[in-house]
Amino acid sequence: MARTRLTPERFEQVAARFKAFGEPARLRILYALRAGERTVGELCDATGLSQANLSRHLHYMLALGLVARRKQGVFVRYSLAGPGVLRLCDVVCGQLEREARASLR
Amino acid sequence: MARTRLTPERFEQVAARFKAFGEPARLRILYALRAGERTVGELCDATGLSQANLSRHLHYMLALGLVARRKQGVFVRYSLAGPGVLRLCDVVCGQLEREARASLR
DNA sequence: CAAGTATATAACGATATACTCATATATGCA
DNA sequence: TGCATATATGAGTATATCGTTATATACTTG
Numbered sequence: 580m581a582r583t584r585l586t587p588e589r590f591e592q593v594a595a596r597f598k599a600f601g602e603p604a605r606l607r608i609l610y611a612l613r614a615g616e617r618t619v620g621e622l623c624d625a626t627g628l629s630q631a632n633l634s635r636h637l638h639y640m641l642a643l644g645l646v647a648r649r650k651q652g653v654f655v656r657y658s659l660a661g662p663g664v665l666r667l668c669d670v671v672c673g674q675l676e677r678e679a680r681a682s683l684r
Numbered sequence: 685m686a687r688t689r690l691t692p693e694r695f696e697q698v699a700a701r702f703k704a705f706g707e708p709a710r711l712r713i714l715y716a717l718r719a720g721e722r723t724v725g726e727l728c729d730a731t732g733l734s735q736a737n738l739s740r741h742l743h744y745m746l747a748l749g750l751v752a753r754r755k756q757g758v759f760v761r762y763s764l765a766g767p768g769v770l771r772l773c774d775v776v777c778g779q780l781e782r783e784a785r786a787s788l789r
Numbered sequence: 790c791a792a793g794t795a796t797a798t799a800a801c802g803a804t805a806t807a808c809t810c811a812t813a814t815a816t817g818c819a
Numbered sequence: 820t821g822c823a824t825a826t827a828t829g830a831g832t833a834t835a836t837c838g839t840t841a842t843a844t845a846c847t848t849g
Contacts, residue, residue, distance in 0.1 A: 585715055585777070590708040593776050601703030603695040604837080610690055619796060632838055634797055644783070653795045653846050667775060671698050672690070674768060678749070709807080724826060737808055739827055758816045758825045 599643050600668065604628055605636050612646065613665060616658040704748050705773065709733055710741050717751065718770060721763040 599605060604626070611617060611625040619637065623630055637657055640646045645664055649656045659665065704710060709731070716722060716730040724742065728735055742762055745751045750769055754761045764770065 587708070589777070589780075590711045590715075592780055593773060594706050594708040594711055596706075596776050596780065597702050598706030601699050601701075601706040602837085603692070603699045606695045606699055610695075620794095629839070630796075631798080631840080635837085638797080650796095650845095655796060663779060667772070668698060670772060670775065671701050672694070675694075675697055675701065707807085725824095734809070735826075736810080736828080740807080743827080755815095755826095760826060 596643065599640060599645060602636075604632070605640060606668065608633070608636055608640070609645070609659065609665060609668065612657060612659050616649070616656045618654045618656055620654075622657065701748065704745060704750060707741075709737070710745060711773065713738070713741055713745070714750070714764065714770060714773065717762060717764050721754070721761045723759045723761055725759075727762070 600609075607626045607628070608622060611622055617625065619630065619633060622628070622633055622637075626633065628636070637646060637648075641648050641657075645660050647658050647660050649658070705714075712731045712733070713727060716727055722730065724735065724738060727733070727738055727742075731738065733741070742751060742753075746753055746762075750765050752763050752765050754763070
């Protein structure tokens with residue numbers, strides 16, 4: 580694997596990316612988008628978050644390039660920015676899964 | 685891949701794990717441990733963090749199972765809890781790397 | 790243009806988190 | 820035992836971030 584030099588600002592970037600995932604509300608949003616594009620209203624229903632709160636998190640993730648935004652009439656449709664976005668979450672889920680199973684036996 | 689049901693508390697767990705990585709100071713510590721076991725004092729030098737601050741972050745990551753602790757006389761030697769700990773960071777680094785390269789051309 | 794709906798944003802309070810300074814605890818040694 | 824060193828922790832401050840309420844903006848339709 581190519582070893583990347585980790586400058587201080589690289590640490591900042593990486594941390595910022597992790598921080599985006601380090602919030603249950605945002606994870607819920609991302610997983611609600613797993614099945615495909617959703618309007619803000621639909622995401623309200625799917626996640627149980629308030630509209631204002633949702634909008635703020637979406638803006639946040641849009642700025643980080645985690646989600647994509649498409650305006651269509653009155654509606655705004657959000658989607659995952661790429662197939663890799665949830666891969667990271669799945670890795671962590673898998674790790675926790677394994678740890679949980681290991682600690683049981 | 686086994687599809688795991690994502691309960692609310694699963695979201696919390698995953699978010700907590702991500703949050704641990706979402707802090708530049710902790711990333712610096714983890715990467716300083718990449719080369720192997722280090723005492724707190726050595727980590728002070730390697731990261732530039734204050735002793736008190738460092739001690740807190742180490743405690744935090746110890747509780748999450750990201751680092752291991754071994755007491756040896758007056759010294760306490762910390763190390764990465766497992767080989768998978770930094771794999772996640774490398775994934776993110778790689779993604780950012782690719783994105784940076786893609787946005788250049 | 791007026792009214793209704795979808796989304797975004799401003800302002801605010803509450804809470805959490807990072808950091809520092811000072812001090813406590815633990816260990817080794819004279 | 821007394822001192823020096825390594826690490827941990829308590830207390831306090833500053834800042835960031837989440838969530839809410841109220842309001843603004845943008846678009847559609849009558």
